[in-house]
Amino acid sequence: MGAPIQSGPAQDTLTVRDNRTGKTYTIPIVDNAVDASGFKTIKSPAKPGERPENETEKGLRVADKGFLNTAVIQSRITYIDGEAGVLRYRGYPIEQLAGRSSHLECAYLLIYGSLPTRSQHNHFESEVLRHGVMHSDAQTFFRSFRYDAHPMSMLTSAFAMLGSYYPEANPSLQGQRLYTEGDRTSLENMDRQIYRIIGKATTLAAMAYRVRQGRDFVTPPTGLSYTGSFLYQMDHLGEENYAPNPVLEKALDVLFLIHADHELNASCTTVLQTASSLVDPYSAVAAGCASLYGPLHGGANEAVIRMLISIGKPENVPAFIEAVKRREKTLSGFGHRVYKTSDPRSFIVRKTADAVFAVTGKDELLETAMALHDAAMKDEYFIKRKLAPNVDFWSGLIYRAMGFPLDFFPVLFVVPRVVGWLAHWRQMMLQEGGVKIWRPRQIYTGSGKRDYMPVDERGTGEGKLGETPSVVQHGGITKRTMLADFKGKAKL
Known part of the structure; x- marks a missing residue:
């Protein structure tokens, strides 16, 4: 981010300009923190071809993987200055x-x-x-x-x-x-x-x-x-x-x-x-x-x-x-x-x-x-x-x-x-x-809408490592039972 621009008297607010729409938003700063829900008011029409799962028109989300800089509660108990x-x-x-x-x-x-x-x-x-x-x-x-x-x-x-x-x-x-x-x-x-x-x-x-x-x-x-x-x-x-x-x-x-x-x-x-x-x-x-x-x-x-x-x-x-x-x-x-x-x-x-x-x-x-x-x-x-x-x-x-x-x-x-x-x-x-x-x-990055396919139309089922269940090597009673024959035995 660039250097802050100083203009006018200091205020306990954050001014955000959404370059997608040109609109400006003012969000209060309380105890050196901004309310994440304030960013939800920052909305924009979806771009042509943009995934609907981004929910752009429903307001901006704040991404913070692992809670690196997110305060979830006000507390008077313990203070840490790392x-x-x-x-x-x-x-x-x-x-x-x-x-x-x-x-x-x-x-x-x-x-x-x-x-x-x-x-x-x-x-x-x-x-x-x-x-x-x-x-x-x-x-x-x-x-x-x-x-x-x-x-x-x-x-x-x-x-x-x-x-x-x-x-x-x-x-x-x-x-x-x-x-x-x-x-x-x-x-x-x-x-x-x-x-x-x-x-x-x-x-x-x-x-x-x-x-x-x-x-x-x-x-x-x-x-x-x-x-x-x-x-x-x-x-x-x-x-x-x-x-x-x-x-x-x-x-x-x-x-x-x-x-x-x-x-x-x-x-x-x-x-x-x-x-x-x-x-x-x-x-x-x-x-x-x-x-x-x-x-x-x-x-x-x-x-x-x-x-x-x-x-x-x-x-x-x-x-x-x-x-x-x-x-x-x-x-x-x-x-x-x-x-x-x-x-x-x-x-x-x-x-x-x-x-x-x-x-x-x-x-x-x-x-x-x-x-x-x-x-x-x-x-x-x-x-x-x-x-x-x-x-x-x-x-x-x-x-x-x-x-x-x-x-x-x-x-x-x-x-x-x-x-x-x-x-x-x-x-x-x-x-x-x-x-x-x-x-x-969450920020959803998965597939868009897909139509259900009958089982015989789903191809070989082969995929990348981690995209299919692992084959477990069995031993002991499980191994012997898998080799045995009995009524109702599952077919692989």
Whole structure:
């Protein structure tokens, strides 16, 4: 685009000239944003031969693949400045909170908007911890999974299962205005679900862990902190007066705190997209779990460890760096969709890592990680692309040093992140004007109108790779059954 033309006094509007028609449109700018629906008023007659599917006469659409610059909601929760490396919860810098606050105190802050008084904090903590106990039927639920089921599959299913226990939490059963009224009854019902989900997140995660270990489940203890209770439920094997290591307990609390929210990331957006249909919060959280499961999101710290294992020793780092430049290897733990300089959480994690390693001993991959970090920070290829280490680069090393299996890393992301999901969910339910279902538009590039053809007139059916179903090689009972003869056998 050309340089802006300065004329007349500054106004909080955007002037758009449609060169197709010569018409000029004025669109208001509010909080440095323009309403995308304003562009829908920009209409033009279709050009001769133009596809009717473009819907040119119905108004201009805004294309933004992957939501690179689209704001879908007004929020007062988390602020990120990716250029400056800034992260704030409700205005408080993450560095101050990580050094002086706790995960549950920040949970209160994110959900309700202010730091709690002592009595408010005590009430909130008491309610969360009280709701950690699961119905006994949950044991049967977890035991129904295969012995080697991925813990994220179990956790995602468990949150969905949890909603079936609380019909009073389901707008489909209680009326669609269950959470949007904003009166005392509505708020109390909403808060009860918040207590339950945060309280049971550690219990469900610990149950997923224990079933993988072939151990009995542990009832949440009393008298321990949120992270202390979590460690107890995962590790207690009947020892008398068992207490988790305080350094590991504190480190986990800091990691939970800095992972509690990160604005409209993929999983939070998924939660809100799902919640916009006014589904119950348990189903929305389950959807968020499914989104976070992916290696581009919650699985990133696991990918970092697998990358470091593949590199092996520090002396192998230069060859790996060159392979990354040739796009033969994937670099994990560097760069960020939002942060273009440094991830402020990474510095907090580095400090936390030192405290953990002092207790557990340094991870054998630490030297490789440091060598990769130093090499990347000095290489023009990474500097030019602003590929600095992010929070996932170091957090995986801490989890590994603490003895967590690799496939449990995403679970350790979900447990704290439910706080942010719930904060945004609550804000959406109570927003002015009510909740509108999220329904993005598309740009249709497929075929125009086609007439149906009988099957014998459709040719050979051969097409490009990906345009026809793949042929799967079967084995075992399926292979033998396909070779057998029986009544009703399908003809290929």
